[in-house]
Amino acid sequence: MKDFFCWCAGVHADTLAKYPEEHNKYVSIGATIFFTGLFAALAGGYALYFVFSGSDFAFFYAMIFGLIWGLAIFNLDRYIVLSIDKSRSSGMQLLQALPRILLAILIGLVISRPLELKIFDKEIREHLRAEYLVQQNAKIDTLNKTFENKYLVEYGQLNALKSQADSMDSNIKTARQQLNHEIFGTKTDETSGVMGYGPYAKMKESELNKQQIYLDSLRTRIQAKESELLQRKTAEGLMDQRILSDKSLDSAINVAGFADRNAALSNLHKKPDGTINKSTEYAVIFIALLFIFFECLPVFVKLMSGRDAYDNALKNKKEINYYESDTEVRVEKSAIDKIDDYRIDASIKRRMDRLQEEFSDN
Structure with missing residues (x-):
């Protein structure tokens, strides 16, 4: 494990030993x-x-992609830490690491978001439950309003019949009360005050029966109109829209995608009354900052570490390698210069041989 972590740090094992x-x-x-x-x-x-x-292979795809993503970040961190030259000044080291730090902030945000989704999973599920209910209610209201606008004339006729029936029902109740006053001899402006079932009472009752028959016909027409509109609603699928049950909500939440969960996490600090839950808001922010810092940590650790004997030995070894490389170029040039005379003689010989062959052929 010690050797493995040293390899992760990108060190030269023989030099570090x-x-x-x-x-x-x-x-x-x-x-x-x-x-x-x-x-x-x-x-x-x-x-x-x-x-x-x-998907049936969701776990397999997630495992493969997660492995590739983790290896990519690991390789990038390893290369950046390895490439920081401790022989330079602190300012130059920071400048060299600055692109990596900016990239680390972006990667930290990307890494923290899925883990925040898992940390606040219960709260997100409750938020999605409420959100889906609101969306379903809004959908039903929109469909009903669209249907009412489509059959505006029919609803106007129905409302007119209902208004007429309500007015008629109120008049019948008033007339029935007056009839009772007439029969029992209660004196009012519209009764005789004589007790008994007389001609005036009979006339009142006959008129009341006619009004009741008309009211019954109005109610029959109202029921027929409502039945007609209900059949049209059923035919257009409006009756199939229902408030989501607990089981349906759980199923919808279980298959909710990353976008829905991410939006729920972004709005998690907002209460239904419009106020802000500061504790939740700060918790989300600090968790994101924690992962950003954690992603920047390899670079920070390398920058904070002072120049040691290993760094000095590595610098000396690089200088030797650079000098050896430069020397090799000089040696090869000198060797080429030394054999120039031989190469010239060999070239002259090849050309003479070619000329002799040409003369012999002629």
């Missing part, structure tokens, strides 16, 4: 790089799992 006091530092750097890649793999795989949610 000469300085055992530096082993722990580079083991720590390598472990940081490894776990950053591991977290990237987990986050990328979890995010893709929701992309392929519902």
Whole structure:
């Protein structure tokens, strides 16, 4: 494991072996790089799992993509840490690492989001439940309004019949009360005050019966009109729209995609009354900052570490390699210069042989 973490840190094993006091530092750097890649793999795989949610191979796709994503981040971290030259000044090292730090911020945001979705999974499910109910209610209201606008004339006729029936029902109740006053001899402006079932009472009752018959006919027409509109609603599929049950909501939440969950997480701090839940808002922000810092950690660790004996030995070895490379060029040039005379003689001989062949052929 120690050798593996040293390899993750990108060290030259033979050179580091000469300085055992530096082993722990580079083991720590390598472990940081490894776990950053591991977290990237987990986050990328979890995010893709929701992309392929519902597919039979969702887990397989998520595992493959997560592995590729984690290896890519691991390789990038390893290369950047390896490429930081500790022989340069602190400013030059920071300038060299600046592109990686900016990229780390972006990668940290990408990595933190899927893990935040898992951390706030219960809260997101409740938010989606409420959101889906609101959307379904809005959909039903929209369909009903569209239907009412489509059959505006029929609804106008129905409302007119209902208004007429309500007015008629109120008049019948008033007339029935007056008839009772007439029969029992209660004196009012519209009754005689004589007790008994007399001609006036009979006339009142006859008129009341006619009004009741007309009211019954109005109610029959109202029922027929409502039945007609109900049949049209059924034919156009409006009656199939129902408020989602708990089972339907659970099924919809289980297959909710990454976009829905991400939007729910973004709105998680907003309460139904429009106020802001500061604790939830800060929790989401600080978790994102934590992962951004964790992603930048390999570069920070390398920048914070001072120049040690291993760095100095590596610098000297590079200088030797550079000098050897330059010397090799000079040696090869000198060798070429030394054999110039031989190459000229050989070229002259080849040309003379070619000329002799031509003369002999002629």
